[in-house]
Amino acid sequence: MKIAIIGLQNSGKTTIFNALTRSAAEVADYSNAKAEPNLAVVNVEDERVVRLSAMYKPRKTVYATVEFIDFAGVARHSDKGGFPPELVQAARITDALAVVVRNFHNDLMGEPTPGADLESIEDEMILSDLIIVETRLERIAQDNKKGKKTPQVQVEEEALRAIRDTLNEGLPIRDMNLAPEAEKALRGFQFLTRKPLMVIVNSDDGRFGKNASLLAELEANYRTIEFAGNFEMELSRLTEEEDIRLFMEDMGITESARSLLTRNAYELLGYISFFTVGPDEVRAWNLKKGQSAVEAAGVIHSDLARGFIRAECFSCADLFACGSEKAVKEKGLLRLEGKDYPVKDGDILCIRFNV
Numbered sequence: 458m459k460i461a462i463i464g465l466q467n468s469g470k471t472t473i474f475n476a477l478t479r480s481a482a483e484v485a486d487y488s489n490a491k492a493e494p495n496l497a498v499v500n501v502e503d504e505r506v507v508r509l510s511a512m513y514k515p516r517k518t519v520y521a522t523v524e525f526i527d528f529a530g531v532a533r534h535s536d537k538g539g540f541p542p543e544l545v546q547a548a549r550i551t552d553a554l555a556v557v558v559r560n561f562h563n564d565l566m567g568e569p570t571p572g573a574d575l576e577s578i579e580d581e582m583i584l585s586d587l588i589i590v591e592t593r594l595e596r597i598a599q600d601n602k603k604g605k606k607t608p609q610v611q612v613e614e615e616a617l618r619a620i621r622d623t624l625n626e627g628l629p630i631r632d633m634n635l636a637p638e639a640e641k642a643l644r645g646f647q648f649l650t651r652k653p654l655m656v657i658v659n660s661d662d663g664r665f666g667k668n669a670s671l672l673a674e675l676e677a678n679y680r681t682i683e684f685a686g687n688f689e690m691e692l693s694r695l696t697e698e699e700d701i702r703l704f705m706e707d708m709g710i711t712e713s714a715r716s717l718l719t720r721n722a723y724e725l726l727g728y729i730s731f732f733t734v735g736p737d738e739v740r741a742w743n744l745k746k747g748q749s750a751v752e753a754a755g756v757i758h759s760d761l762a763r764g765f766i767r768a769e770c771f772s773c774a775d776l777f778a779c780g781s782e783k784a785v786k787e788k789g790l791l792r793l794e795g796k797d798y799p800v801k802d803g804d805i806l807c808i809r810f811n812v
């Protein structure tokens with residue numbers, strides 16, 4: 458799962474990136490857009506993994522991960538218009554976008570205007586998608602003139618026209634209800650405004666927790682969370698758990714930025730976790746809601762999907778309630794599931810396979 462942290466310059470993207478990843482990427486006022494993005498793989502905090510690890514005492518414990526990418530800012534009032542092309546390319550390969558909006562005073566830009574900033578970012582993305590749509594439609598028109606017209610291209614053309622209308626109204630593609638055939642025809646495109654998007658309101662210490670009406674307004678359209686970015690970055694540098702707890706309590710933060718963001722990303726993208734357990738390794742894996750046992754096997758290794766026979770399955774809730782795997786089996790709570798079994802959040806799987 459890859460999440461792009463985007464936003465205008467000086468909205469605090471790198472600050473938040475550092476808070477999330479406990480890294481120390483350069484945070485700077487008005488710094489030039491660096492071409493190289495900051496990249497980090499972050500463990501998804503999961504109490505269940507801690508408990509599984511305590512039970513199985515494996516040699517290795519591996520958490521599910523989320524990748525965060527911090528790009529340089531979308532310049533406001535940029536004369537070029539749109540994202541820098543290399544950033545558009547990079548953002549397109551991610552699964553979701555986390556847009557950071559500034560909610561703190563900045564000497565150069567003055568008082569924060571989070572709502573307007575978000576709008577200008579959506580506009581940039583709409584414009585960038587519109588260019589792709591227009592380019593492809595022109596190409597199709599040329600081909601049509603040459604008599605190269607297939608039914609698939611016709612479906613694609615209709616879908617693109619509908620998208621163009623939506624974008625021209627200033628609306629993102631993610632709000633559209635696309636028919637399955639249209640979805641299929643558009644599979645090759647990586648439209649930015651089609652990606653799941655969440656908003657991070659980045660507040661300073663004084664404003665944090667006092668933005669109910671702003672948050673309500675944004676939440677009408679977007680999954681929205683509030684961070685005290687700077688404060689969280691400072692917190693992430695502390696090593697004493699007790700200090701961290703006290704500072705969080707003081708600020709009225711009930712959940713760390715990292716946990717809040719990964720949890721929301723899971724929900725936004727419809728992800729669940731399943732586990733594999735044993736003396737070698739206890740491990741959490743990401744899966745999309747509704748994916749099957751054989752797809753879960755494929756996440757672990759392609760051989761497991763290819764030679765899939767069945768999945769032995771029990772839930773970690775049952776395991777914790779029973780106290781041991783042996784007790785789970787005695788109570789008849791271990792199930793044998795076939796390829797099509799839709800894996801549930803918290804399932805512990807053992808794939809039987811033969812290649």
Ligand SMILES: Nc1nc2c(ncn2[C@@H]2O[C@H](COP(=O)(O)OP(=O)(O)O)[C@@H](O)[C@H]2O)c(=O)[nH]1
Nearest residue numbers: 466467468469470471472484485660661686687
């Ligand atoms: N007061 C305050 N300043 C912040 C906060 N987050 C970032 N800043 C400051 O805003 C400036 C730009 O931050 P940076 O993370 O580099 O922004 P980016 O351009 O979006 O990556 C820096 O001077 C930060 O210290 C915050 O939550 N509160």
Ligand SMILES: [Mg+2]
Nearest residue numbers: 470471528529
């Ligand atoms: Mg930055």
